Amino acid sequence: MIKFDNVSKRYPGGHQALSQVNFELGDGEMAFLTGRSGAGKSTLLKLIMLMEKTSQGEIVVNGKNLARMPRDQIPFYRRRIGVVFQDHQLLFDRTVFDNVALPLQIEGYPKHEADRRVRAALDKVGLLKKEKMNPMALSGGEQQRIGIARAVVNRPQILLADEPTGNLDPELAAEIMTLLEQFNQVGVSMLIASHDLSLITRLSHRILTLHNGQLINDATYPVPPGAGRRAEAERCPGSAQ
Amino acid sequence: MSKRKPESGAKQRQQTSTSRLKSLWQSHRAVALLSIRKLIGEPAASAMTIAVIGIALLLPTTLFVAMNNLQILSEGVSESSRITLYLADTLSEAEGRSLSEQLLARPDISTGAYISPTQAAEEFREYSGLGDVLSELEENPLPAVIVLSPQDIDEASGAALLTELNALAGVESAQLDLEWIARLQRFLDLAQRMSTALMLILALAVLFVVGNTIRLAIESRRAEIVVVKLVGGTDSYVARPFLYTGFWYGLGGGVLAWLLLSLIMLALGGPLAALLALYDNQHTVHGLSLLSGLVLLTGSALLGWLGAWISVRQHLAAIEPR
Numbered sequence: 001m002i003k004f005d006n007v008s009k010r011y012p013g014g015h016q017a018l019s020q021v022n023f024e025l026g027d028g029e030m031a032f033l034t035g036r037s038g039a040g041k042s043t044l045l046k047l048i049m050l051m052e053k054t055s056q057g058e059i060v061v062n063g064k065n066l067a068r069m070p071r072d073q074i075p076f077y078r079r080r081i082g083v084v085f086q087d088h089q090l091l092f093d094r095t096v097f098d099n100v101a102l103p104l105q106i107e108g109y110p111k112h113e114a115d116r117r118v119r120a121a122l123d124k125v126g127l128l129k130k131e132k133m134n135p136m137a138l139s140g141g142e143q144q145r146i147g148i149a150r151a152v153v154n155r156p157q158i159l160l161a162d163e164p165t166g167n168l169d170p171e172l173a174a175e176i177m178t179l180l181e182q183f184n185q186v187g188v189s190m191l192i193a194s195h196d197l198s199l200i201t202r203l204s205h206r207i208l209t210l211h212n213g214q215l216i217n218d219a220t221y222p223v224p225p226g227a228g229r230r231a232e233a234e235r236c237p238g239s240a241q
Numbered sequence: 242m243s244k245r246k247p248e249s250g251a252k253q254r255q256q257t258s259t260s261r262l263k264s265l266w267q268s269h270r271a272v273a274l275l276s277i278r279k280l281i282g283e284p285a286a287s288a289m290t291i292a293v294i295g296i297a298l299l300l301p302t303t304l305f306v307a308m309n310n311l312q313i314l315s316e317g318v319s320e321s322s323r324i325t326l327y328l329a330d331t332l333s334e335a336e337g338r339s340l341s342e343q344l345l346a347r348p349d350i351s352t353g354a355y356i357s358p359t360q361a362a363e364e365f366r367e368y369s370g371l372g373d374v375l376s377e378l379e380e381n382p383l384p385a386v387i388v389l390s391p392q393d394i395d396e397a398s399g400a401a402l403l404t405e406l407n408a409l410a411g412v413e414s415a416q417l418d419l420e421w422i423a424r425l426q427r428f429l430d431l432a433q434r435m436s437t438a439l440m441l442i443l444a445l446a447v448l449f450v451v452g453n454t455i456r457l458a459i460e461s462r463r464a465e466i467v468v469v470k471l472v473g474g475t476d477s478y479v480a481r482p483f484l485y486t487g488f489w490y491g492l493g494g495g496v497l498a499w500l501l502l503s504l505i506m507l508a509l510g511g512p513l514a515a516l517l518a519l520y521d522n523q524h525t526v527h528g529l530s531l532l533s534g535l536v537l538l539t540g541s542a543l544l545g546w547l548g549a550w551i552s553v554r555q556h557l558a559a560i561e562p563r
Contacts, residue, residue: 049471051562072475079473089468103472105271108264150472 001027001158001189002048007057009043009213017043018213020057025191027157030184032200033193035210041193044210045160048191049083050074062157079107082151082188084180086163088143090135090150096122097131100149107154121149125179141172145179152183159183161192165199173199269481276485280493287493290454294447294494298541299501301440302529306502308429308436310527315425324406324417326387332411334385340411341387349402351392358383384413391417444544447494451487451548458483459556471562480553484546491545495538502529 002025009018018040025031033041046052047059050066059066062080069077090099100121104114122128125145127138135143144164151159161180165173177192177199184190194200200207209217280287328337334357341355356364361383366375375381391402399417406415459466469479506528513526529537 049562051471075470075473075475075478077473078471083471089464089471091465091468093465102469105268106469106472106474106478108261108268110260110264111267 001025001029001062002191003058003060004044005058005060007047007059008055009040009047009052010055016213018047018210021210021213021215023208023215023218025189028184028187028189029206030181030190031192031206031208032203033191033208033210034195034197034200036195039210040213041195041210042162043213045083045162045191045193048158048160049078049081075106079103079154080156080158082154082156082159084144084147084151084159084161084164086166088147090143090146092134092136094134095132096127096135096138096146099135099146100131100153103150103154109154117153118149121153124152124182125149140167141175144168144172144176148176148179148183152188156188158189158191161190161194163193163195165194165196170199177203272481273485276482277489280486280489287490290450290490291493291497293450294490294541294545295497295501297443297446297450298494298498298537301436301443302498302502302537303505304432304436304439305533306506306527306529308432311429311432313527315422315429324389324391324403324415326389326406326409326415327413328385328387329411329413330384332385336411337385337387340409344387344389344406349392349398350389353387353389356386356388358385361386447491447541447544448548448551451490451545452552454490455483455487455549455552456556458486459552459560463560466557466560467562470560476557480550480557483553483557484549487545487547487549487552488542489545491548492538492542494545495541498541499529499534499537 004021004023007018007021008016010016021040021044033044035041043052047054047066048061050069054067061077064077091102097118101114101118104117109117119128119131122131125148127142127145127149130138130142135146138146144167148164151161159180164180165176168176173196180190180192181203192200204220206218206220208215328340332340334355337357338355341353344350345353358381362375362381365371365383389406391399403415403417406412409415466479506526510526517526
């Protein structure tokens with residue numbers, strides 16, 4: 001579904017954000033992307049979203065080489081990918097419902113069909129009763145769930161999340177992760193950036209670890225006792241909280 | 242809410258082209274209504290912009306109407322242009338009348354009349370109010386004249402006709418007051434050009450006003466634009482509300498200009514008609530015709546749209562999700 005082939009990203013000004021990253025995320029697979037802040041997690045996601053262009057190497061998403069995608073195709077490509085942000089990027093000038101409906105409006109869904117899907121998505125994240133409220137009036141965890149509903153409302157094949165639990169307390173964070181897992185179970189491929197090692201190691205999914213822009217570990221937890229976890233902790237001191 | 246047939250393939254991503262068209266129309270209508278609602282929602286700011294556009298449009302529109310009236314007025318004048326032939330004293334009344342008949346037979350003369358010195362004296366007495374002066378004179382000093390009105394006359398053909406008439410036997414002199422018609426024509430041409438130039442300049446001003454207003458609107462909705470682009474909004478989708486806003490601004494300005502012009506016509510119409518009546522003129526003052534008004538509205542709406550389009554092209558591309 002997502003394939004990185006020797007991908008490097010150097011920002012103007014010389015900062016090397018990613019160096020020769022190689023990995024492949026299968027169809028329907030769920031993986032975490034971890035590492036300290038500045039390790040390149042956000043850059044990696046931005047490359048997939050085509051918010052940034054690679055300096056070297058090749059990214060192929062769903063059979064499409066991103067480097068060769070014409071600018072006018074980018075919006076249509078993005079419609080197939082749901083994104084969840086740490087700061088959820090909600091619009092506070094409209095209701096919860098309208099926030100979630102935005103991707104469908106953009107795609108030009110007929111209203112009755114859009115309404116049905118929005119309600120289904122809101123129901124799934126448990127916010128159906130708050131559809132008429134302004135997101136500003138809701139808690140951080142609820143806002144994040146609106147963000148998730150918006151990301152899945154047009155049934156994307158891929159869901160990316162950048163620190164979706166970054167601003168939440170551990171309990172809410174675990175709740176959000178469980179919610180995301182549920183979407184993975186219906187076949188959505190997922191790549192979730194998170195530095196919350198204690199949380200993500202409890203969930204048995206693949207974990208990609210970035211350090212200074214390099215992919216230094218690619219393993220599935222829980223690992224056999226005593227094997228990888230110590231090595232991971234040594235390589236990435238301070239990232240476990 | 243309008244009723245629609247449920248889509249059979251709604252579950253699929255592929256939609257039929259008719260339903261795409263329908264939903265595109267739906268989305269356009271929604272955006273158009275939303276943008277006008279936003280304008281109404283901020284009445285003070287919108288009114289300012291619309292007032293500036295309206296006043297900018299009012300000036301050339303007023304000039305246009307004034308020119309139109311002058312043109313109609315001057316056409317009436319040149320149509321009624323008359324050639325006066327002053328006949329020599331040696332010509333008898335019968336000879337004069339037969340000359341008049343001959344001239345009337347020409348294709349470039351539409352009407353002609355012989356006026357004897359006696360008739361001329363009577364007319365003079367009647368209209369000039371100086372009849373007493375005339376009666377004190379021993380003999381009638383007025384010559385016999387033939388008054389002709391030429392057919393379809395312009396400057397060149399008028400001058401040629403005049404030369405020909407001047408050369409006729411028994412004609413002392415022929416007079417056609419071409420010069421002031423020519424001057425009026427030149428003046429009108431000049432004024433026409435000036436109003437065209439003014440129109441272009443003020444159209445440019447409207448573009449800038451709308452462009453700047455839209456630039457501010459884009460700035461204030463930066464966050465929204467970023468989110469829309471992130472979830473797959475195309476450039477044209479992002480631009481659409483701003484283009485509609487520009488369109489409404491332009492249209493509002495056009496309506497305001499028309500309204501103001503009508504008020505001006507209402508205020509000036511009475512005194513102007515009275516003034517024209519003093520000159521024994523049948524001309525009625527024309528306001529903006531329905532057609533010209535519609536042209537004004539279309540033009541102003543297009544100007545607003547264009548101003549928004551220029552602004553959108555300049556500023557929207559710079560807002561990309563980072």
